[in-house]
Amino acid sequence: DADVTQTPRNRITKTGKRIMLECSQTKGHDRMYWYRQDPGLGLRLIYYSFDVKDINKGEISDGYSVSRQAQAKFSLSLESAIPNQTALYFCATQGQPNTEAFFGQGTRLTVV
């Protein structure tokens, strides 16, 4: 089983719909991240959390929200999806700042 699991792996949704992307991990890490990947733009940080009670905005948080339901779960929501949120979304976990971050396989989201 994967250490970091993202669901769904692929999703097509309509403009204006609410959608939630889920991430769960078995690494026991406190630090969790959500990134989006767009061609030529690399990975941009959306939100991150270092604890169940800790939520921080990243570079591009507008239009997104997150929930850290437990140490192992970190969900990303698009309250009202728009086409320019079409992207590949990655969840990552990290034990300490100087250690390897582990990535999920990604969720490919298409907003039509």
Place this chain on the structure above:
Amino acid sequence: AQSVTQLDSQVPVFEEAPVELRCNYSSSVSVYLFWYVQYPNQGLQLLLKYLSGSTLVESINGFEAEFNKSQTSFHLRKPSVHISDTAEYFCAVSDIVAGSYQLTFGKGTKLSVIP
């Protein structure tokens, strides 16, 4: 705010030739530096990292990177590339932003190895 600059978006190179992928970062008191690799249709995997100590770090598949504090660079090199090295490579920095460490990535460099 911290930033990571990968100077080349695409690098084509012939098989068995050497390659260098460049990475520069904004300076800070203490940073941790990483290179990740993404093969097609996969997530990112750690290639190597610099935390402290020797400025030259190596991976198990022949890549190496050198931390240069004065030039704020962490370039990735391989003396002889293989077809299987075709992938996208991301430089990343873990640095303090607004009082806590944040992991920031560059825009990526696509390495294409030509037979």
